[in-house]
Amino acid sequence: MSRLAKTLEIRTSPHILSGYSVDTIMFNVVVALLPAALFAVYAFGLAALLTLTVAVGSCVAVEHWISKRNTGRSTAGDWSIVITGLLFGLTLPPGLPLWMTALGGAICVLLGKAVFGGLGQNPFNPALVGRATLQAAFPVSMTSWVDGFTGGRFTQLPSSTLTFPFAHPVYDAVSGATPLAAWKFEKVAVETERLVFGMTNGSAGETSALLIALGGAYLIARNMMNWRIPAAVLGGAFLLSGALHTVNPGEYASPWLMLFSGGLMLGATFMASDMVLADDQPRLLDLWRVYRCGCHRHSYLGRHARGWMYAILLGNAVSPQIDRILQPRLWHAPQGERRMKTESWPMLRAMVGVGLVCGARS
Amino acid sequence: MGLLGLKSFRHGVHPPENKDETASMPIRQFPFAPMLVVPLLQHLGKPAIAVVREGQEVVRGQTIAKPDGFMSVAMHAPASGRIDKIGLTPSITGQMVPAIFLEPLRGSTQETEDGEPCSLETATPAEIIDAVQQAGVVGLGGAAFPTHAKLKIPEGKSIDTLILNGAECEPYLTTDHRVMLEQREDIYLGMRYLLKVTGAERCIIGVESNKMDAVEHLRQGMPADIPATVEALTVKYPQGAEKMLITALLGREVPSGGLPLDTGALCTNVATAAEIGRLLPRGRGIQERVITITGPAVEKKGNYRIPIGTPLRFLLDYVGVSPEVNRVFLGGPMMGMAAPTLDLSITKGTSGVTAFTDAAAERTHSHVYPCIRCGYCLDACPISLNPSDLGVLAKNQEYQRMAEERHLMDCFECGSCSFVCPSHIPLVQMFRVAKAAIRKARVNA
Numbered sequence: 152m153s154r155l156a157k158t159l160e161i162r163t164s165p166h167i168l169s170g171y172s173v174d175t176i177m178f179n180v181v182v183a184l185l186p187a188a189l190f191a192v193y194a195f196g197l198a199a200l201l202t203l204t205v206a207v208g209s210c211v212a213v214e215h216w217i218s219k220r221n222t223g224r225s226t227a228g229d230w231s232i233v234i235t236g237l238l239f240g241l242t243l244p245p246g247l248p249l250w251m252t253a254l255g256g257a258i259c260v261l262l263g264k265a266v267f268g269g270l271g272q273n274p275f276n277p278a279l280v281g282r283a284t285l286q287a288a289f290p291v292s293m294t295s296w297v298d299g300f301t302g303g304r305f306t307q308l309p310s311s312t313l314t315f316p317f318a319h320p321v322y323d324a325v326s327g328a329t330p331l332a333a334w335k336f337e338k339v340a341v342e343t344e345r346l347v348f349g350m351t352n353g354s355a356g357e358t359s360a361l362l363i364a365l366g367g368a369y370l371i372a373r374n375m376m377n378w379r380i381p382a383a384v385l386g387g388a389f390l391l392s393g394a395l396h397t398v399n400p401g402e403y404a405s406p407w408l409m410l411f412s413g414g415l416m417l418g419a420t421f422m423a424s425d426m427v428l429a430d431d432q433p434r435l436l437d438l439w440r441v442y443r444c445g446c447h448r449h450s451y452l453g454r455h456a457r458g459w460m461y462a463i464l465l466g467n468a469v470s471p472q473i474d475r476i477l478q479p480r481l482w483h484a485p486q487g488e489r490r491m492k493t494e495s496w497p498m499l500r501a502m503v504g505v506g507l508v509c510g511a512r513s
Numbered sequence: 514m515g516l517l518g519l520k521s522f523r524h525g526v527h528p529p530e531n532k533d534e535t536a537s538m539p540i541r542q543f544p545f546a547p548m549l550v551v552p553l554l555q556h557l558g559k560p561a562i563a564v565v566r567e568g569q570e571v572v573r574g575q576t577i578a579k580p581d582g583f584m585s586v587a588m589h590a591p592a593s594g595r596i597d598k599i600g601l602t603p604s605i606t607g608q609m610v611p612a613i614f615l616e617p618l619r620g621s622t623q624e625t626e627d628g629e630p631c632s633l634e635t636a637t638p639a640e641i642i643d644a645v646q647q648a649g650v651v652g653l654g655g656a657a658f659p660t661h662a663k664l665k666i667p668e669g670k671s672i673d674t675l676i677l678n679g680a681e682c683e684p685y686l687t688t689d690h691r692v693m694l695e696q697r698e699d700i701y702l703g704m705r706y707l708l709k710v711t712g713a714e715r716c717i718i719g720v721e722s723n724k725m726d727a728v729e730h731l732r733q734g735m736p737a738d739i740p741a742t743v744e745a746l747t748v749k750y751p752q753g754a755e756k757m758l759i760t761a762l763l764g765r766e767v768p769s770g771g772l773p774l775d776t777g778a779l780c781t782n783v784a785t786a787a788e789i790g791r792l793l794p795r796g797r798g799i800q801e802r803v804i805t806i807t808g809p810a811v812e813k814k815g816n817y818r819i820p821i822g823t824p825l826r827f828l829l830d831y832v833g834v835s836p837e838v839n840r841v842f843l844g845g846p847m848m849g850m851a852a853p854t855l856d857l858s859i860t861k862g863t864s865g866v867t868a869f870t871d872a873a874a875e876r877t878h879s880h881v882y883p884c885i886r887c888g889y890c891l892d893a894c895p896i897s898l899n900p901s902d903l904g905v906l907a908k909n910q911e912y913q914r915m916a917e918e919r920h921l922m923d924c925f926e927c928g929s930c931s932f933v934c935p936s937h938i939p940l941v942q943m944f945r946v947a948k949a950a951i952r953k954a955r956v957n958a
Binding site for chain 1: 846888897928
């Protein structure tokens with residue numbers, strides 16, 4: 152009897168959990184990002200290493216401070232902010248002055264996440280909020296690319312990296328254009344093999360499409376990413392650019408260039424599929440995807456060579472509405488009541504309208 | 514149709530099965546406790562009325578309580594002995610319920626008294642329904658719904674398919690598995706009774722494919738004159754839920770707010786069918802049942818035929834539990850209820866007892882994160898609700914909207930959403946609170 156004297160704990164079922172937890176998922180995303188990050192360090196040397204370190208460090212430090220201040224409990228340990236820092240760092244040009252990187256990291260956390268209430272509440276991808284802000288504030292620095300694979304990359308830094316805060320950065324030389332910019336402004340196509348393996352210029356982590364896709368495959372295999380999202384974004388971009396290329400090969404780049412260049416692979420794999428922002432029940436052909444394809448026209452027609460960033464931000468903006476409309480099929484509903492009641496149809500029409508206008512205008 | 518021709522339903526979850534240890538252990542007889550406490554309310558409905566007095570001597574199998582109206586069943590003496598008293602005992606919900614305290618006679622041979630037999634050949638359906646009620650048969654899968662009430666088909670409805678539920682999707686439990694292996698003939702006879710009562714044209718036994726030995730065993734012995742098939746189902750929780758099983762086997766969906774009957778199917782547990790086949794020909798009642806006693810904290814794990822009314826404290830003392838035990842569930846860990854006290858009795862609805870220690874308590878203590886909208890719960894919910902949205906509404910106590918816009922009342926509380934939630938949000942727990950509040954509001958309105 153004495154063995155059973157202990158107090159019993161009463162809880163309601165289920166009494167076991169799957170073992171998945173937010174921090175394990177986030178940690179696995181970090182792991183999936185590591186190959187691309189390591190390749191960035193290999194390709195750009197010290198400059199990329201410093202950029203990534205400062206980006207992650209700045210995000211973690213600011214998150215720690217603001218969450219402690221707001222809730223009394225630091226949420227910097229749940230790995231989600233490390234993802235933000237890494238993604239942010241990977242989208243930056245490796246020679247970016249470090250003070251800009253640090254500032255951008257703070258913007259990611261503060262404007263991208265903290266103002267909305269922290270984890271799970273942010274309507275936009277925090278890393279892209281930071282990047283878009285920097286793009287607007289420092290357009291020259293954000294489009295000055297240092298050459299990769301230079302001889303002294305592990306011993307020397309580009310002169311711009313250590314620019315004193317608010318001073319004008321000095322660039323060593325006119326640096327190489329990214330594959331998309333090369334096409335857009337000079338109509339020079341980079342060979343697809345070089346894109347796949349990352350032997351090009353560009354932002355720190357966006358050069359190797361292969362390693363990014365590898366990270367995505369890892370997450371899909373571990374059931375931590377819905378494969379439909381990257382598949383739909385990449386497929387949409389491929390089909391649209393393929394169609395345009397067929398019509399006018401001189402003006403529009405080949406779909407392969409589109410697929411493996413710039414940050415599209417990174418964005419499609421790690422940003423569009425961000426759990427907080429993606430719709431709850433992604434379907435391969437739902438409206439959200441159609442909408443995103445429309446947004447991708449930025450990439451081909453607009454003045455920016457980096458339209459995917461805005462496409463994802465716009466996609467983020469409409470995803471809650473999509474979620475509201477596309478509720479799961481009702482269990483054994485009578486015919487005609489297959490979807491849950493919704494008051495959102497006018498909203499949907501407005502959204503599609505805005506999307507088409509955006510696409511057409513750019 | 515799922516993988517490899519196995520039948521299944523959409524969504525659902527895959528908790529670790531943990532059935533290996535007890536699946537191969539034959540059913541053993543559990544000893545009589547020094548005092549058996551038989552609650553008069555072990556089923557859904559009204560408590561039975563005691564027909565014995567304090568101090569009276571009873572024979573094992575004798576009726577000690579009669580049904581009070583239609584939604585009630587009889588109780589039978591689980592042992593020969595003396596009625597000590599008729600008093601109150603705690604139930605799993607924490608409420609006190611009336612119970613008969615029976616002191617088994619030491620040295621008795623514990624012979625069971627037979628009653629009025631109900632012959633399969635001569636009895637009419639109405640007589641069989643009455644015999645099922647007098648035998649005290651309830652759903653042995655856990656819900657303890659009076660079986661005779663289920664068998665009484667309302668005017669204008671008809672049953673074409675009888676489904677025997679051998680899915681046993683709940684982790685740890687191997688009760689139905691053993692019954693299928695050891696009581697094949699009882700199940701066949703029970704099926705004959707059930708087919709006669711319901712007028713169904715065919716019978717399907719649904720068994721999860723982690724019990725292929727049971728599937729083969731039942732197929733091989735099936736008498737040629739019973740129009741029955743045995744179907745293997747994918748191993749997925751909650752495959753054994755009535756609604757899911759009907760969908761998996763027949764492709765029919767129970768209407769929102771409707772009964773399984775509305776699909777033309779009648780579903781009962783295999784163990785219930787086995788009891789009907791075992792008891793009715795001899796006019797006996799349920800005085801014992803098969804349970805699995807298992808879990809990381811239990812030393813002598815196994816499947817036992819245990820007298821109804823055995824106190825939980827005696828049961829755990831007999832099988833031996835680790836000193837660190839701190840959680841005991843009646844049923845399995847997915848849908849079982851935590852025992853608030855060890856003074857509970859094993860009732861007809863108890864399909865198992867699982868005991869856990871702190872070390873094996875997994876992660877239920879950990880921190881609750883905000884919802885990260887991963888959508889795992891949407892992929893888990895077997896009836897395609899939106900637990901993510903429902904969770905937000907529950908937090909804001911918008912119970913009416915949960916019911917009207919998000920169909921909360923369809924939820925049968927399987928707990929798949931809470932199981933998968935990486936933020937550890939107690940979703941199904943919040944839904945239970947919400948459902949109770951809605952029901953209360955409807956009663957008051």
